[in-house]
Amino acid sequence: METNYIFLSSGQLLFASLLMAVNIGLSIVLKLGLTKQWGIASLRMVGQLLMVGFLLDWVFALNNPLWILGVAFFMATVASITAVGRTGKRFSTIYLNSFISILGAAFFVMFFALSGILQIDPWYSPQYLFPLLGMVLGNTLNGISLALERFMESLSVRRKEVEMLLSLGATSWEAVHELIRDALRTSMIPTLNSMMVMGIVSLPGMMTGQILAGVSPGEAVRYQIMMIFVIATAAALGATLIVVLAFRALFNSRHQLLLERLRNVT
Amino acid sequence: MLHSTGISSGRTSQKYEPLLSAENLSRQISTNWIWKNISLDLASGERLALTGASGSGKSLLLRTLAGLDVITAGPSAEKGAISFAAKSLQEWEMPQYRSKVCYIQQLPAFFEETVEENLKRIFRLKAHQHLQYDREKILNWLKELALPLTSSNSSGIADPSRFLKRPAKELSGGEAQIAALLRVLQLEPQVLLLDEPTSSLDTELTKLFEKLLLKWQTEIPEKQQNSPISTTQRAWIWVSHNPEQLQRMCSRTFRLDRDNGN
Numbered sequence: 001m002e003t004n005y006i007f008l009s010s011g012q013l014l015f016a017s018l019l020m021a022v023n024i025g026l027s028i029v030l031k032l033g034l035t036k037q038w039g040i041a042s043l044r045m046v047g048q049l050l051m052v053g054f055l056l057d058w059v060f061a062l063n064n065p066l067w068i069l070g071v072a073f074f075m076a077t078v079a080s081i082t083a084v085g086r087t088g089k090r091f092s093t094i095y096l097n098s099f100i101s102i103l104g105a106a107f108f109v110m111f112f113a114l115s116g117i118l119q120i121d122p123w124y125s126p127q128y129l130f131p132l133l134g135m136v137l138g139n140t141l142n143g144i145s146l147a148l149e150r151f152m153e154s155l156s157v158r159r160k161e162v163e164m165l166l167s168l169g170a171t172s173w174e175a176v177h178e179l180i181r182d183a184l185r186t187s188m189i190p191t192l193n194s195m196m197v198m199g200i201v202s203l204p205g206m207m208t209g210q211i212l213a214g215v216s217p218g219e220a221v222r223y224q225i226m227m228i229f230v231i232a233t234a235a236a237l238g239a240t241l242i243v244v245l246a247f248r249a250l251f252n253s254r255h256q257l258l259l260e261r262l263r264n265v266t
Numbered sequence: 267m268l269h270s271t272g273i274s275s276g277r278t279s280q281k282y283e284p285l286l287s288a289e290n291l292s293r294q295i296s297t298n299w300i301w302k303n304i305s306l307d308l309a310s311g312e313r314l315a316l317t318g319a320s321g322s323g324k325s326l327l328l329r330t331l332a333g334l335d336v337i338t339a340g341p342s343a344e345k346g347a348i349s350f351a352a353k354s355l356q357e358w359e360m361p362q363y364r365s366k367v368c369y370i371q372q373l374p375a376f377f378e379e380t381v382e383e384n385l386k387r388i389f390r391l392k393a394h395q396h397l398q399y400d401r402e403k404i405l406n407w408l409k410e411l412a413l414p415l416t417s418s419n420s421s422g423i424a425d426p427s428r429f430l431k432r433p434a435k436e437l438s439g440g441e442a443q444i445a446a447l448l449r450v451l452q453l454e455p456q457v458l459l460l461d462e463p464t465s466s467l468d469t470e471l472t473k474l475f476e477k478l479l480l481k482w483q484t485e486i487p488e489k490q491q492n493s494p495i496s497t498t499q500r501a502w503i504w505v506s507h508n509p510e511q512l513q514r515m516c517s518r519t520f521r522l523d524r525d526n527g528n
Contacts, residue, residue: 160375167332168453169365169393255360256336 005213017042056130065124072133076102079137083144083242089152091261097245098144105140105238106133109230117226135206135227136234139191143235144242147187151243152262154179155250162257172251180243187239191232198228285310285498286331286367286457289347292340293326300326303340306520308457311499313483315512318522324505325372327522328459331503332369333360351456351498361393368455372462374446376434381445384434385452394453404430407448410481411474439466444475451482458502464511476515 020042027034059071080099084090113132114120120128155162158179165175194202199221206227210220250258284307293300300323308314318324329335330348333355337346348355350367376384386399408426423429423444437445443466450458458479464472483500503520506512512519 158375160371160373161377163334164371164375165388165391167334167364167369167371168388168391168450169361169368170391171361171393174391252336254333254336255364256334258336 013046017046056126059130060126063126065122068124068126068129072129075133075137076106079141080144083141083148086145087149087152087265089149089156089262089264091152091246091249091263093249094148094246097242097249098148101144101238101241101245102137102140104241105234106136108237109136109234112233113226113230131206132227132230135231139231139235140238143187143191143239146190147183147239147243148246150186151179151183151246152250154182155257156259156262159257159259166255166257170255172247172255172257175255175257176247176251180247183243184236184239188236191235195228195232198224204228283352284308285312285351285501287349288331289349290340290344291327291330291337291346291348292344293323293330293335294338299341301522303344304346304522308501308503310501311483312501312518313516314501314503315516315519316503316505316522317509317512317519322523324522325461328369328461328503328505332367332459333363334369361391365391365393365453366455367457367459368450368453369459370446370450370461370463372465373439374442374449376437376442376445378433378435380431381434381437382430384445385430385449388449388453397453400452401430403452404448407451407478408444410478411444411471440464440468440471443467444471447475447479456498456500458500458504460502460504462506463504464506472511476511480515 020038023038024035026032027038055071059067062068077099080102081095083102084094084098087094110129110133114123114128118128123129155176162175162179166172198204204224204227207217207220207224210223211217250261252258286308288304288306291304291306292302304327306314316324316327326335330337333348337348337355339345350358350363355363377387379387382401382404385404388394389397389399405426408423408429412423412426412429423441429441434442434445443463447463464475467475479502483502485500504512504516506515
């Protein structure tokens with residue numbers, strides 16, 4: 001690829017970090033209480049990204065499928081932990097279920113994208129795999145997190161409704177059907193909204209990145225279009241998987257709601 | 267049918283195969299035993315009162331009998347059991363069981379739609395696919411509750427068809443209890459597990475409510491040809507803090523804080 005873009009030196013990055021003075025200044029002047037958080041977040045962001053840069057450079061150079069898969073699994077693990085981390089309630093198998101959902105959703109769309117659409121050879125080519133996987137995981141994480149939070153919350157808030165249906169002969173699936181639908185809608189609406197205004201209100205990150213790297217806008221949008229389809233499906237699949245798994249964890253085969261398995265996180 | 271009034275143990279005399287039978291039930295919350303090794307029988311056609319001090323676990327027992335709660339092991343790890351119509355709970359498909367042994371919550375839950383839509387919705391459940399919503403039947407029940415009210419009055423059920431069109435979430439506590447009762451009765455259950463069913467009703471409506479239920483209980487259910495439990499009569503277990511009501515509505519009493527543990 002032609003490199004007609006500007007390489008960013010460390011000095012330039014330092015210069016960019018000066019912008020945080022605005023945020024920190026606002027926090028101090030308006031007493032937002034976010035001064036420390038902005039500092040920590042900035043340091044974390046810089047540290048994490050530099051590390052990822054080094055790591056990926058190394059994995060790219062190795063170009064070994066086992067290492068690539070290892071890193072991919074590690075990313076999926078972190079994503080599944082993060083998805084759970086934002087929920088207010090937990091049950092014992094929640095991390096495992098989150099991991100299964102992320103993995104299931106990501107594997108399906110990645111396979112579809114790498115082998116079906118792009119037909120990359122070899123399939124593990126890190127130049128394609130990692131950017132795609134990163135975006136897939138980020139979106140799936142959001143979908144899972146929203147669906148999970150909403151489902152568990154409404155199970156405890158609408159417990160009486162669910163148990164009323166159960167006590168009148170509903171199967172557990174019939175009793176939570178509305179709640180599941182509601183949780184899935186909640187998790188899918190952000191993706192749907194962003195697709196609706198894509199390119200008008202928001203210029204997606206990947207496309208902007210490609211343009212900065214010298215790809216023509218007309219070509220960059222093509223990648224973006226594929227990517228949106230991929231991540232929308234991943235988020236929807238992940239949300240559906242996690243809600244079904246959470247449903248199975250919180251009911252037994254006797255159609256009994258086991259709400260005592262849900263613990264509040266303080 | 268047994269008519270031994272007053273307090274007796276949880277067991278009926280063993281002349282009849284009990285309709286609903288609970289054996290050795292225990293319930294623990296954290297480290298406290300709410301009740302231990304309870305055994306209780308309900309005969310066909312029997313009207314049993316369940317009493318006990320607040321916190322003695324009456325609602326928990328009803329929930330357990332309704333199959334809503336898991337039957338936990340007792341203090342010496344003994345396993346409790348429930349059977350209904352000569353079949354253990356394990357053998358029953360839970361939705362089938364629960365459509366015959368119906369639990370009515372003290373504060374009933376409704377969906378955000380009209381009373382009638384709430385009543386109709388239940389027929390969409392697989393367990394009730396052989397039944398159909400019967401508006402006439404509901405209106406007749408409502409009339410029995412509404413017509414005798416002479417002081418045409420505060421009561422929101424005075425006009426039955428208007429009552430059905432009201433949003434269920436706006437019902438008063440008493441109206442909600444009436445709607446919840448009708449929602450269950452239309453399913454033709456065998457056993458009602460009633461958790462303070464009239465706690466929000468005024469005296470006048472309570473009497474009418476009781477009358478309706480007594481009439482329902484002594485009726486011979488409509489469709490019983492192909493039912494394996496065709497000879498059974500309707501029965502209930504009634505939880506109330508009102509001794510006079512239990513006197514009126516029940517023929518036998520099970521005291522949870524005294525009769526448990528035998």
